[in-house]
Amino acid sequence: MRKVKRKMIANSWDFGEHERWFSDMAKEGWHLRKVGWSFAHFEQGEPKDTQYRIDTSSNKKMSAADKEMFQEAGWHHITKLGEFNVFSSPTELQAPELHTDPVEQAYTLKDLAKRLQRSTIQTIILCILGVAIAFAFWFFDNTPTLTFIRGDFQLVVLLLTLAFSLFTVLQSNLSIRRLRKGLQEGKAINHNAPWRKKRRIPLALSSVLITLLSANLVALSIQIMLRDTETLPVEGNDLPIVRLSDIEQNPNLVREEHFMNNELDMLNRYSYNWSPIAPLQYESDESGIIPGQLWRDLSGTYSPSLRTEVYRLNFPRLSEKLLADLVRRNIYEGDVMELESAVFDSLFIQEQEGSKKVFVAKGKGVMYVAYYGYADTATILSMIEDKIALIEN
């Protein structure tokens, strides 16, 4: 026997709409067998004119004796979902209406309405929490573009999911209110309520949400597969990152190393990462020592270090925003100068005694270099020019 599963009307309080829908399906030969929170299950048979009624029971489980009472009145118990029970009766039987007193029926919905109200409050609290978390993550250091480009967009999905559940729960609340108010005023449920539109909108919304969630899951898996951290090779390489030895240009420079037990040199490492917006991302740290040479303030052996962050953007239009975020995240005090440049699209520099921070954008490439040492800015800029050429197109 053929069976089909159909997405339920999202709002389980739309009794009249569900009843009419089941009835319409039966007319086409699809008879209701089971309902779940997401799907209704139908089985193919002879087309029949069948009436359906949804009723709530205060007990989780309807006893056999209770079902018997309905049965004797002409209503066959088909299935239940929580406290919702679905009954059917062949139309020609003209069974007495399930509910003959709307005011009494309003009472049967009271507990459920209360519970729904509680869950609405819980959802609202959850949403506030979610928004607060998202804000904390995204705007803590006020660098939302950077966060997004690095691929930390799980929060967007979290927010979307929360918004969707809020929408659903608020809609349910409105629906039960309307239902109970009508019943209390003595208006019986319209068992012939049109259902198509009620089903379409939440269906479209949930498919959008599912698509977004799946896309995010795929992006996350790719990211996990493609990202890693490794020890930097000693000699120069074809990575688009600036190297300390190129800037220092001193044959006496040696590495300052600090290996962890997993054989990763914490002071000389690079990470690569992926995101749909910036499929090429590198971050590197490098530390060196020149034995016998001291810092100018005689605070110890001269030990220059270098940090590079590199992004190749799919959408170069984002580079200005990314650059601004990088400046915001990495400049804690003092001024940063924007300089005219014949080479770069944008160039920001902060020069202090013993340190230089350079931010550049060119084509699709965005680069941030933080250098602690005495090499001059021109050398750093020429190295950056060389490296950004690898990713600017």
Add this chain to the structure above:
Amino acid sequence: MKYTGGPMTEAMYYVLLTLMNPSHGYGLMQAITKVSNGRVNMGPGTLYGVLARMQKDELIELADDDGRRKTYVITVDGELALRQEYQRLAAMLEDGALLREGDGDA
């Protein structure tokens, strides 16, 4: 909702009245029709809801439950509430005597 007096719904009144004699399920539905002289035909959903609610409020109780049939009976509290409601309705009827006289004048 714990019943605290005050006007009953028609369904409550007739179920209590009918349960002065223990009864069950579908038989109860028919008994209500009989007691109300065919005026009230209570649907099974309404009856089920009223029974569940009044059992919770201890106006009625299960006299017998053999799994296939649940037999309900009115409790002492239930009978008291029913009698109070009867008094209330009787008083209302009394107050309406004016209408009968009005008819006479017409």
